[in-house]
Amino acid sequence: RYRHKCFSSTLSGMGRKKLRESLKIKEHDRFPSRVSGYCNWEIGNEVIRFSAVEFCLVTGLTFKDSCESPLHITKHMDKRILRSYFRDGKVNVKMFANWFRNLGPDNNVCDDDMVKLALVLFLEMTLVGKDDRNAIMYWALQLVDDLDAFNSFSWGTFLYGRTFDSFSTCVVGRDDKYMERLESPAKRKAEKYNVYGFVTAFQVMRDIL
Template sequence: MEDNACDTRLPERIFATDRFPRNRLIIYSRPNILAFVRHVLRGSEAFAKIRKSSFGKLFDLQLVNPLRFSLEEFGTITGLNCGSFPDGYEAPDHNLKDANKQKGAHKDPLWQKIVGKYDNITIADLADDLEHDHQMDEWRRIRLALIIILDGVLIASQQIPRPTLRYVQMLDDVDAFLEFPWGHESFLHTVRCMKPPKFEKGKTVDNPVDMLVLKLKQETFRLTGFPLARVPASSAVTRFQSHTHVAL
């Protein structure tokens, strides 16, 4: 390319060079969950199976600062399956009204077997069960670990993470669950909070760009999904460690 020529292959930039938001970052994804799962499941068949899947590289992940943040780079960094979704599947938008509502989840047979009899249970509750119920069979053990990783690390969309009914229902077949393109799903949740929003608190946004500008002017900026796959280790991670609570 000629010097100073515009590369039309690259997407339009939202921020100019050295003009990224420098306010406090509120990151919902809790990477310490990965260390917790490794510790609780150490030496088990469940952990061996998780390690052999596309979730395995998460346990070796080191923070890097890639030049871009596309689906391809996200897959390279995380090792997750970033392929196409199955026909008819559509990733949920947690900004839509009632997207996180779990009312009635306890009536679902699989929810009852994996999660329990309540629909307001948290990921911390599931982690407590996984750690202290030494009589738990392997069938439930691996499913709890996977939903903890998914809703606590990769698809984090709430300050207090809770299991998502649609994901719990997908755990009926663990092998199919492990082969699902979770990298693609996580990427969509991650970049959605960095783009002009189509919805805010369940309502359609009239001017998405103005809404994003307003959010960036706030003292804090909420990051959902798995933003640590992109956050520069030299700057934002320091703020993340200083300003966010990551304990289960």
């Protein structure tokens, strides 16, 4: 059921040898022509470049020059799934995941809806990668009810934008906080930061280079 969905290439993954060969390609019909921006991360003695090109190759997701607002796309879409399973409309990622895991054989969820809910759960927990205390993206429950619209949505552009924004801002101001912590009597001297989005794509880049 997942084989022909938009995330099938991301779920199946690419072999490391094939991915190494793909990274040598300078142009690709799925590469964004105007999606700009990249960041370099120094890890040990290596400098890892992270841009839309690498993100596209690792995830297999397609890009468009721009990503239409999902709220605009789903503005007039039915909220059937939201009404059927989340009537109070207040659900965070953790609650959604626990509810889905506890669905038993006697649940009232049809097979088609199980696939749709699983796609949204994979999107929330793996690709978007946000804090599980945050609310789920309710518009995704509307969009997934129309699988053609869900599959044609520019997930590569959307997810790369979220991931790149997180990479770009996660360490801003952290050096000052670290210096303050060194001068304070606090026992913990390390300064931590969180990176959200599909960070796995960056981790794969580091492993294959």
